[in-house]
Amino acid sequence: MQIRDLPYSDPGDPDVRSGPRFLFWLGRNQLAGQLRSLAWGLLHQLAIAGLPLAVGIAVQAVIDRSGGRLALSGGLIVVLGVLIAVGDTMHHRTAVTNWITAAARVQQLLARKTATLGSALTRRVAAGEVVAVSTGDVEKIGWFVEALSRFAASATALILICVGLVLYLPSLGVLVAIATPVLALTVLPLLPRATQRADLQREKAGKATELASDTVAGLRVLRGIGGEELFLGRYRRASQEVRKAAVRSARMWALISAIQVLLPGVLLISLVLYGATLARDGRIDVGQLVTVYSAATLMLFPLRHFEEIAMAYSFSRPSAQRAVRVLSLHRGTRTATIDGPAPPGDLYDPATGLMAPQGLFTAVVCGDPDEAGRLAERLGGHAQTGEDADDDLAGAAATTPSVLLGGVPLDELPLDSARAAVLVQDKDPVLLSGTLRELLDVPSSGRVSAEDALDAAQCGDVLDALAQASLETDGDPMRTRITERGRSLSGGQRQRLALARSLVTDPEALVLDEPTSAVDSHTEARVAAGIKQLRRGRTTVAFASSPLVLDLADRVVLIHQGTVVAVGVHRELLSEEPHYRAVVTRETDDEVAASAAQDRIADIEAITTIEEIEERA
Numbered sequence: 207m208q209i210r211d212l213p214y215s216d217p218g219d220p221d222v223r224s225g226p227r228f229l230f231w232l233g234r235n236q237l238a239g240q241l242r243s244l245a246w247g248l249l250h251q252l253a254i255a256g257l258p259l260a261v262g263i264a265v266q267a268v269i270d271r272s273g274g275r276l277a278l279s280g281g282l283i284v285v286l287g288v289l290i291a292v293g294d295t296m297h298h299r300t301a302v303t304n305w306i307t308a309a310a311r312v313q314q315l316l317a318r319k320t321a322t323l324g325s326a327l328t329r330r331v332a333a334g335e336v337v338a339v340s341t342g343d344v345e346k347i348g349w350f351v352e353a354l355s356r357f358a359a360s361a362t363a364l365i366l367i368c369v370g371l372v373l374y375l376p377s378l379g380v381l382v383a384i385a386t387p388v389l390a391l392t393v394l395p396l397l398p399r400a401t402q403r404a405d406l407q408r409e410k411a412g413k414a415t416e417l418a419s420d421t422v423a424g425l426r427v428l429r430g431i432g433g434e435e436l437f438l439g440r441y442r443r444a445s446q447e448v449r450k451a452a453v454r455s456a457r458m459w460a461l462i463s464a465i466q467v468l469l470p471g472v473l474l475i476s477l478v479l480y481g482a483t484l485a486r487d488g489r490i491d492v493g494q495l496v497t498v499y500s501a502a503t504l505m506l507f508p509l510r511h512f513e514e515i516a517m518a519y520s521f522s523r524p525s526a527q528r529a530v531r532v533l534s535l536h537r538g539t540r541t542a543t544i545d546g547p548a549p550p551g552d553l554y555d556p557a558t559g560l561m562a563p564q565g566l567f568t569a570v571v572c573g574d575p576d577e578a579g580r581l582a583e584r585l586g587g588h589a590q591t592g593e594d595a596d597d598d599l600a601g602a603a604a605t606t607p608s609v610l611l612g613g614v615p616l617d618e619l620p621l622d623s624a625r626a627a628v629l630v631q632d633k634d635p636v637l638l639s640g641t642l643r644e645l646l647d648v649p650s651s652g653r654v655s656a657e658d659a660l661d662a663a664q665c666g667d668v669l670d671a672l673a674q675a676s677l678e679t680d681g682d683p684m685r686t687r688i689t690e691r692g693r694s695l696s697g698g699q700r701q702r703l704a705l706a707r708s709l710v711t712d713p714e715a716l717v718l719d720e721p722t723s724a725v726d727s728h729t730e731a732r733v734a735a736g737i738k739q740l741r742r743g744r745t746t747v748a749f750a751s752s753p754l755v756l757d758l759a760d761r762v763v764l765i766h767q768g769t770v771v772a773v774g775v776h777r778e779l780l781s782e783e784p785h786y787r788a789v790v791t792r793e794t795d796d797e798v799a800a801s802a803a804q805d806r807i808a809d810i811e812a813i814t815t816i817e818e819i820e821e822r823a
Contacts, residue, residue: 208303208307209303209306209307212306212307212310213310213314214310214311214314217311217314217315217318218231218235218311218315220232220315220530220533222530222533222534223530224527224530225523225524225525225526225527225529225530226523226526228526228529228530228533229347229350229351229519229522229523229526232308232311232312232347232351233351233354235311236304236307236308236311236351239300239303239304239307239355240304240351240354240355240358242300243297243300243301243303243304243355243356243359244355244358244359244362246293246296246297246299246300246359247293247297247301247355247356247358247359247360247363248293248359248362248363249289249292249293249296249297250289250290250293250294250297250359251293251359251360251362251363251508252363252366252367253286253289253290253293254286254290254504254507255363255366255367255370255501255504255505256282256286257283257286257500257504258496258497258498258499258500258501258503258504259282259374259497259501260279260282260283260286261279261283261496261497261500262493262494262496262497262500263275263278263279263282263493263497264276264279264280264283264493265492265493265496266491266492266493266494267279267493269491269492269493297355297356297359300355301352301355301356302352304348304351304352304354304355305348305349305351305352306348308347308348308351308352309344309345309347309348312344312347312348312529313340313344315529315533316336316339316340316344316529316532316533317340319532319533319535320336322536323535323536324588327532327535330535331531331532331535335412335415335416335528335532336532337415337419338411338412338415338416338528339525339528339529339532342411342415342525343525343526343528343529344525344529346518346521346522346525347522347525347526347529349518349521349522350515350518350519350521350522350526352518353511353514353515353518354515354518356511356514356515357511357512357514357515359508359511360508360509360510360511360512361508361511361512363508364386364390364505364508364509367501367505368382368383368386369383371383371498371501374494374497374498375490375494375497375498377484377489377490378477378480378481378484378490378494378495378498379498381476381477381480382473382477382498382501382502382505385473386505386509388469389466389469389470389473389509390509390512392465392466392469393462393465393466393512393513393516396458396461396462396465397462397516397520399458400455400458400459400462400516400520401519401520401523403451403454403455403458404455404517404520404521404524405520405523405524406451406454406455407448407451407452407454407455408521408524408525409524410444410447410448410451411448411451411452412528413444414441414444414445414447414448417437417440417441417444418441459517462513462516463513466509466510466512466513470506470509473502474499474502474503477498477499477502478499481495481498481499482495544614544618544619544620545620546620546623547623547626547627548611548612548614548616548619548623548624548626548627548628548714549611549612549613549614550564550612550714551564551611551612551613551614552564552610552611552612552613552745553585553609553610553611553628553715553745553747554609554610554611555581555584555585555609555610556607556608556609556610557584557606557607557768558581558765558768558769558770559769559770560581560585560763560765560770561763561770561773562585562715562745562746562747562761563745563761564612564745565742565743565744565745566745566746566760566761567737567738567741567746567748567758567759567760567761568745568746568747568748568759568760568761568762568763569747569748569749569750569755569756569759569761569762569763569776570747570748570749570750570762570763570765571749571750571751571756571762571763571764571765571786571789571790572749572751572765572766572789573766573785573788573789575633575720577765577768578719578720578749578765579632579633579719579749581749581765582630582632582717582719582747582749583630583632584606584609585609585628585630585715585717585747586616586625586628586629586630586717587608587609587616587617587619587624587625587628588630609628611627611628611714611715616628626649626713626714627713627714627715628713628714628715628716628717629708629711629713629715629716629717630717630719631704631705631708631716631717631718631719631721632719633719633720633723635700635701635704635707635708636691636704637688637691637692637695637700637703637704638690639687639688639689639690639691640687640688641684641685641686641687641688642672642683642684642685642686642688642703643656643684643685645688645703645707646659646660646706646707646710648707648710648711649711650710650711650712651711651712651713652712653712654709654710654711654712654740655710656684656706656710658709658740659706659707659709659710659740660706661736662706662709662733662736662737662739662740663702663703663705663706663709663733663736663737664702664725664729664732664733664736665699665702665703665706667699668683668695668699668702668703669683670683671695671699672686672688673686675694688703696724697724698724698725698726698729700724701721701722701723701724701725702725702729702733705718705721705733705737709737709740709741712744713744714744714745715744715745715746715747716741716744716745716746716747717747717748717749718737718746718747718748718749718750719749720749720750721733721737721748721750722734722750722752722754722755727754730752730754730755731754731758734748734752734754734755734758735758738758738759751789751790753776753780753790756776756790757776757777759775759776761773761774761775762774762775762776762779764779764783764785764786764789766785771783771785772785772786776790
C-alpha cells in the first residue's frame with residue numbers, strides 16, 4: 207500500500223482482544239511494507255558496517271605503503287557512501303509510509319465504527335476520549351509500526367556485524383559479541399517502571415483532553431451561568447497533574463538514555479585498552495584494531511533503535527488499548543431477512559403500545575425525558591442492545607421486540623432501508639462544519655427542497671445572521687461556513703437548522719425528540735405549524751410537552767412508566783387525564799394529588815343513589 211492509494215477499500219477486521227494483539231494485527235497487515243523497510247534498512251546498516259573495514263584496509267595500506275590497497279579502499283568507501291545514501295533515503299521513505307498507512311488504517315477503522323454506532327458511541331465512551339484516540343493516539347500507534355521496521359533492521363544488522371567481527375578477528379570480536387546483547391538488554395529491568403509512568407502520563411493527558419473538549423463544547427452555557435473560572439481551575443489542576451506525570455516519565459527515560467551512553471563508553475574504553483595491548487604485542491595489526499574499534503563505535507547507532515522501540519511500544523500500547531475500547535463496541539446482532547425498501551404503514555412499538563398512524567402528526571408525552579430519548583431511539587431501530595445498553599437495561603433490551611413499520615420489524619430490514627425509512631433527530635443534534643448548502647446536502651427523497659425545509663423550520667433570522675457573518679459570500683447565506691457544532695450560533699438557531707436538515711431528508715417516518723425546546727414560545731408555535739404543514743401525508747412523531755406543539759398534533763399519546771396509558775387530542779387529555787395535565791402544566795406531585803382528590807370529590811357529589819356509591823366503591 208502506497209500513500210497515493212489511500213484510503214483502503216477495506217481496512218480489515220481488527221483483533222480487539224487487547225492492545226498488544228491489535229498492534230500485532232496492525233503490523234501483520236503492514237507486512238509487505240515492513241519487509242520493504244527491513245530490506246532497505248539492512249542495506250543502510252550493513253553499508254555503514256562496511257566502512258570500518260574499508261578504513262582499516264586504508265590504514266594498513268598506508269602502514270604497508272601499498273598504493274593498490276589504498277586505492278581499493280578509497281573505491282570501496284565511495285561505493286559504501288552511495289549505498290548508505292540510497293539505503294537511508296529509501297528506508298526513511300518506506301518507514302514513514304508504514305507510519306502513515308497504519309495511521310490511516312486505524313482512522314478508517316475508527317470512522318467506520320463511529321458511523322456504525324452513531325449516538326450510542328458517546329454513551330459508552332466520552333467524546334473527549336474519542337477525539338484523543340482519533341488524533342494523538344493514532345499517531346503513536348503509527349509511530350510503533352514505523353519504529354518496528356527500524357528495530358528489525360538494526361537487530362538483524364547487529365547480529366550480522368557481531369558474527370562478522372568474530373570471524374574477522376576472534377580475539378576482539380568475541381568481546382564485542384558478548385557485550386552487545388548485554389548493552390541491548392541492560393535497560394530491560396527499567397522498562398516496566400518507565401512504561402508504567404508513561405501510561406500514567408497518557409491517562410492523565412487523556413482526562414485533561416476530555417475536560418478541555420467538554421469545556422469548549424459547553425462554553426456558551428458556562429458563560430451564561432458564570433462557570434468559566436470553575437472549569438478553568440479544574441483544567442489548570444488537570445494540566446499540572448499531566449506536567450508532573452510527564453516530568454516523572456521523562457526522568458526515567460533520561461536514566462535509560464544515560465545508561466545507554468555510559469555502558470557503550472565503557473565497552474569502547476575496554477576495547478581500546480585490550481586491543482592496544484594486543485597490537486603492542488604484535489598479535490593483531492593496527493588496521494585490524496581500527497576496523498574493530500570503528501565497527502563497535504558505529505554499532506552504537508543501531509543500539510539506539512532498541513531504546514526507540516521500547517519508547518514507541520510504551521506509548522503506543524495504552525493508545526492501542528484506548529483504540530480497542532472503541533473498536534470493540536458493537537450493537538446487537540442484526541440479520542436482515544427482507545430485501546428491498548421498507549413498506550409504508552403505521553409505526554408501532556410493541557413494547558410500549560405506541561402507535562403512530564401513517565400520514566398523521568403524532569405527539570408523545572413522557573414524564574421522564576430519558577425515557578423519551580430511549581423510546582425515540584427504539585422507534586428508529588436504534589434499540590439499546592448488547593454493549594450499547596446500560597448495564598441495568600441490557601437484559602430487558604435483549605428481549606424487547608422490534609418496532610414495526612407497516613407490520614414489518616425494522617430489525618428484519620436491511621440497515622440502509624431501515625435508516626432511510628425512519629429518521630430520528632435527538633435532543634442535541636450535531637451540526638458538522640461546512641457551508642449551509644453542504645449541511646443540507648443529505649440523502650433525501652427529493653420531494654422537499656432546502657428552501658421549503660428552512661422556511662418550515664422558521665430559519666429566516668438564521669439566514670439573515672449567516673448572510674451578515676461573511677463578506678466573502680456576497681450575502682449568500684447558503685455559502686456561509688458554519689463552525690464546528692454550530693458554536694457561532696445560538697442554541698435555538700442550531701436546533702432549527704438541524705430540524706431543517708431532517709425535514710429535507712423527508713423519510714417515511716420522522717421522529718423528533720423535543721424539536722422546539724430551545725426556541726421561544728412565538729417561534730415554537732410557528733415551527734410546529736411548519737412541521738405539520740410540510741409533513742402532511744407523512745408519518746411524524748414528536749416527543750414534546752409544550753402545549754403549543756401538542757395542540758397542533760393530530761393525535762397525542764401519553765406514556766407513563768414505559769406504557770401507553772392514554773390516547774386522544776390535547777384539549778381532551780388536558781381535562782380528563784391528571785398525569786397528562788401534570789406533565790404539560792408542570793404541576794408538582796402535591797398539586798397532582800390535590801387535583802385528583804378534587805376530581806374524586808366532584809364525582810362523589812354527582813352520585814345520587816346508594817347503588818352508584820357502591821358501584822364507585
